[in-house]
Amino acid sequence: MTTAPQLGEQLIVPAIITHDITRLFGSTVALDSVNVRIEAGVVHAILGENGAGKSTLMNILAGILRPSRGHLEVFGMRRDFRSPTDARSSSIAMVHQHFTLVPAFTVAENLALDSPAGRKFTPYKPTKASSMAMQTAERLGWSLDPTSTTGSLPVGIQQRIEIVKALATGARIVIFDEPTAVLSTREIDDLFRVFKLLKQSGCTVVLIAHKLAEILAVADDINVLRRGKVVAACKAADTNEKQLASWMVGQTFSTGGYQRPGSEIEAQENSNTPALQLRSVSAAGDRGEQVLDAVSFCVGAGEIFGIGGVDGNGQNELAEVLVGLRQIKAGTITWHGQPFKPGSSPTVGFIPQDRRKDGLATEMSVKDNLLIQAVQKKEFMRGPFLANKKLNEVAANLASKFDIRSAGLSTPVSSLSGGNQQKIVAARALYSEPEFIVAVNPTRGLDIGASRFVHEQLIDASRRGAAIVVLSTDMDEIAALSHRTAVITRGSIQEYEIRGRSAEDIGMLLGGALNPEGSRG
Amino acid sequence: MSARRMTTPRSLSARVIKVALQACAAALSFLILLAGTLTLFGIRAKTALPAIADGAFGGWQYGHLYALSETVVEAVPLILTGLGVLVAWQAGMFSIGGEGQLLIGALSAMTVEHFIGNTPAPLITFLMLVASVVGGALWGGIAGWLRTTRNVQEVISTIMLNYIALYLVGAAVLGPLQEPSHSGPETALLPDPVLFAHILPAAWTGGITARLHTGVIIALIAVPCTAVWMYRTRTGFALRLTGRNADAARTAGFSVDRVRLIAMVVSGALCGLAGSVQLLGVSARLDQQFSPGWGYSAIPVALMGGLTPGGTLVSALFFGALTAGTNSAERTAGVPAVVADVLLAASVMAVVAIRAWRGRAQLASGGD
Numbered sequence: 041m042t043t044a045p046q047l048g049e050q051l052i053v054p055a056i057i058t059h060d061i062t063r064l065f066g067s068t069v070a071l072d073s074v075n076v077r078i079e080a081g082v083v084h085a086i087l088g089e090n091g092a093g094k095s096t097l098m099n100i101l102a103g104i105l106r107p108s109r110g111h112l113e114v115f116g117m118r119r120d121f122r123s124p125t126d127a128r129s130s131s132i133a134m135v136h137q138h139f140t141l142v143p144a145f146t147v148a149e150n151l152a153l154d155s156p157a158g159r160k161f162t163p164y165k166p167t168k169a170s171s172m173a174m175q176t177a178e179r180l181g182w183s184l185d186p187t188s189t190t191g192s193l194p195v196g197i198q199q200r201i202e203i204v205k206a207l208a209t210g211a212r213i214v215i216f217d218e219p220t221a222v223l224s225t226r227e228i229d230d231l232f233r234v235f236k237l238l239k240q241s242g243c244t245v246v247l248i249a250h251k252l253a254e255i256l257a258v259a260d261d262i263n264v265l266r267r268g269k270v271v272a273a274c275k276a277a278d279t280n281e282k283q284l285a286s287w288m289v290g291q292t293f294s295t296g297g298y299q300r301p302g303s304e305i306e307a308q309e310n311s312n313t314p315a316l317q318l319r320s321v322s323a324a325g326d327r328g329e330q331v332l333d334a335v336s337f338c339v340g341a342g343e344i345f346g347i348g349g350v351d352g353n354g355q356n357e358l359a360e361v362l363v364g365l366r367q368i369k370a371g372t373i374t375w376h377g378q379p380f381k382p383g384s385s386p387t388v389g390f391i392p393q394d395r396r397k398d399g400l401a402t403e404m405s406v407k408d409n410l411l412i413q414a415v416q417k418k419e420f421m422r423g424p425f426l427a428n429k430k431l432n433e434v435a436a437n438l439a440s441k442f443d444i445r446s447a448g449l450s451t452p453v454s455s456l457s458g459g460n461q462q463k464i465v466a467a468r469a470l471y472s473e474p475e476f477i478v479a480v481n482p483t484r485g486l487d488i489g490a491s492r493f494v495h496e497q498l499i500d501a502s503r504r505g506a507a508i509v510v511l512s513t514d515m516d517e518i519a520a521l522s523h524r525t526a527v528i529t530r531g532s533i534q535e536y537e538i539r540g541r542s543a544e545d546i547g548m549l550l551g552g553a554l555n556p557e558g559s560r561g
Numbered sequence: 562m563s564a565r566r567m568t569t570p571r572s573l574s575a576r577v578i579k580v581a582l583q584a585c586a587a588a589l590s591f592l593i594l595l596a597g598t599l600t601l602f603g604i605r606a607k608t609a610l611p612a613i614a615d616g617a618f619g620g621w622q623y624g625h626l627y628a629l630s631e632t633v634v635e636a637v638p639l640i641l642t643g644l645g646v647l648v649a650w651q652a653g654m655f656s657i658g659g660e661g662q663l664l665i666g667a668l669s670a671m672t673v674e675h676f677i678g679n680t681p682a683p684l685i686t687f688l689m690l691v692a693s694v695v696g697g698a699l700w701g702g703i704a705g706w707l708r709t710t711r712n713v714q715e716v717i718s719t720i721m722l723n724y725i726a727l728y729l730v731g732a733a734v735l736g737p738l739q740e741p742s743h744s745g746p747e748t749a750l751l752p753d754p755v756l757f758a759h760i761l762p763a764a765w766t767g768g769i770t771a772r773l774h775t776g777v778i779i780a781l782i783a784v785p786c787t788a789v790w791m792y793r794t795r796t797g798f799a800l801r802l803t804g805r806n807a808d809a810a811r812t813a814g815f816s817v818d819r820v821r822l823i824a825m826v827v828s829g830a831l832c833g834l835a836g837s838v839q840l841l842g843v844s845a846r847l848d849q850q851f852s853p854g855w856g857y858s859a860i861p862v863a864l865m866g867g868l869t870p871g872g873t874l875v876s877a878l879f880f881g882a883l884t885a886g887t888n889s890a891e892r893t894a895g896v897p898a899v900v901a902d903v904l905l906a907a908s909v910m911a912v913v914a915i916r917a918w919r920g921r922a923q924l925a926s927g928g929d
Contacts, residue, residue, distance in 0.1 A: 425794055
């Protein structure tokens with residue numbers, strides 16, 4: 041099958057060209073001079089690990105974010121989107137991973153929301169306003185019942201509504217943000233059929249994904265992003281899974297130059313009962329879906345257990361279980377053979393995945409944020425009051441020990457760089473020398489210096505005898521830090537020594553193309 | 562350590578200057594707002610502004626503190642309800658329920674008085690204050706409990722509870738608590754010994770009895786107490802943390818539900834206290850028109866005060882002055898007293914708008 045240019049003869053102008061798009065979040069560089077050329081009438085995949093900048097790039101294309109530097113060219117015209125409406129008027133639509141449908145509305149009402157007819161001040165008739173969208177659905181071979189309530193439909197159908205809704209705005213370029221994440225195999229096949237239909241009708245499909253096999257099956261052109269930069273641009277026909285995987289995860293697995301804790305401790309500790317032991321632990325997510333499936337592992341005192349995996353495979357839920365924020369549905373957790381009571385037995389230090397959501401109150405001062413754990417301790421109370429003098433000392437000590445750079449302890453955390461914010465979270469988690477530490481992506485968004493610092497702190501904690509679980513999407517990090525490693529996919533964990541394996545193997549393992557045993561799946 | 566000692570005085574004086582500048586800017590823009598509002602009402606600002614100032618502060622240079630007394634008397638209920646609002650709002654509970662809690666506070670106090678009428682007067686006064694605190698706390702606690710166990714949004718439930726409180730007062734003053742002659746929908750006057758004493762000697766007020774009462778002491782004590790509780794205790798810390806990031810509070814091991822409930826209970830207690838203080842200090846009887854909406858005015862007062870105890874004190878005094886000033890200017894210069902309410906509303910909209918504008922500016926600049 042020859043690729044793109046079936047329609048390329050008519051549509052010589054590329055659909056989208058990005059010119060040196062750079063996007064900063066505070067001091068974090070999410071995108072670094074990204075130049076991507078998306079031809080018209082093709083399926084173009086943007087590939088990369090989580091945190092590589094895919095979503096940021098897509099949000100810029102869809103007008104949700106504005107680039108810090110650089111500009112877009114859409115069908116040969118320079119564009120500066122100020123809002124998603126601007127993008128839509130340049131015929132770009134986005135199908136979000138989290139749908140933008142109103143669950144209580146009927147299918148027709150949802151489809152009428154975005155349609156041009158639904159916006160006029162004429163009498164509102166959802167069936168009429170949605171008729172164009174319904175025709176689109178028919179053309180794609182989908183039969184949608186306009187009267188059923190959207191929220192009651194299966195996820196796959198809801199996604200179809202979302203797609204049809206996007207197309208009904210007259211979009212010529214449709215961006216899909218990880219569309220297959222919520223779909224079953226059969227639904228995925230159907231979605232790919234629709235991609236081909238869209239292509240034939242002259243639409244351009246931009247696809248974010250990280251499953252290699254899927255991308256090779258459906259895409260024409262591929263860009264690979266890694267740490268905010270484009271590391272590869274190629275035709276799908278000219279590449280293979282191995283090559284893509286190595287582009288995605290990088291070429292080298294350095295140990296980062298850390299001196300890992302001596303193996304004698306490991307041996308000694310492993311001969312005893314492990315500190316933390318999980319046996320067939322299952323847990324449900326926020327919507328009641330199974331997110332952890334019979335997870336079993338153990339961690340010894342003084343040991344760092346690294347769990348790698350692509351985001352959304354149950355890492356957050358596992359971390360919440362481990363720090364006592366989520367109830368388990370089945371299985372047992374023990375701490376030195378005793379019931380596991382996080383907070384008292386063992387004492388827990390937690391570096392949450394999303395520091396801005398779960399770790400920090402950014403409007404509050406650096407001092408207050410450093411003391412969120414300390415104020416809960418008896419030793420810092422004087423009668424009914426907080427012992428401010430002692431607390432001030434603790435905050436000042438932490439700030440200097442962890443090298444937190446700010447204009448003063450009373451400045452709000454929001455004025456700090458991401459690295460310094462993360463140092464606050466790490467300082468708080470580690471200062472009281474907890475027996476058990478859970479760290480989720482502890483260095484996401486940090487520069488090399490700050491990352492190394494956080495890693496060294498974790499290694500110090502393990503030398504002190506703490507049991508540590510590190511969950512990360514960065515395999516370099518897992519490899520550099522851990523005594524033992526494992527991989528989490530779809531809520532189940534399998535121990536797997538990732539060091540010494542090739543980048544390709546790891547990439548394919550995370551992309552779901554490889555079983556941990558090493559055979560192709 | 563030495564570095565810190567060096568920077569402290571400089572940053573302190575810089576902060577004082579910054580706050581002073583902000584206060585000046587606020588006062589100036591407020592005067593412009595006031596003059597503009599008066600002009601909209603068709604009143605000459607040139608005559609109305611001095612009349613308002615006179616009603617709020619006038620005569621003190623001759624040793625006549627009557628106007629100042631009125632200002633403080635008007636500020637007292639706003640201080641207490643304002644503190645109540647800031648406690649709830651700092652915890653992220655957007656309580657609109659100050660009014661209902663204040664009414665329930667007054668109703669509880671009146672009910673207690675009704676049943677223990679022949680105990681010594683100071684004890685009655687004390688028990689009335691306690692009853693109002695308990696009543697208000699329970700009323701606030703209902704909204705807190707509904708939020709934490711049933712996820713009923715406090716914005717809705719507190720408004721509903723305000724109506725329930727208002728009609729409970731209405732039923733009480735037509736029923737069990739009605740005055741003995743049963744001619745009007747109100748309670749009997751409280752006996753004088755029970756009421757708060759007037760604290761300004763007549764010589765200071767040009768011979769007129771000024772309304773300033775000992776309740777002001779309660780209000781002034783409540784300010785530092787709230788400040789200490791908010792900034793020097795574990796619960797206060799948890800409260801502020803929960804209001805700013807409930808997820809982080811939960812992750813750090815605080816019980817967010819408990820904090821929210823406590824915030825609503827304390828908020829209700831302060832507003833309830835305002836009810837009995839007003840009852841004992843000024844009105845001496847309860848009827849359905851007991852409150853001109855202090856519980857609602859408390860929200861702009863607390864917001865203007867930056868949701869801090871000190872700021873709330875200042876802004877309550879400010880709005881007290883405005884109310885006293887316009888009340889007086891209504892008589893002397895024909896300025897409608899509702900101007901005060903218009904201004905209160907206009908200023909809170911200005912504050913909210915400035916905040917939204919700042920937030921948007923931050924978002925657009927791409928800062929995180």
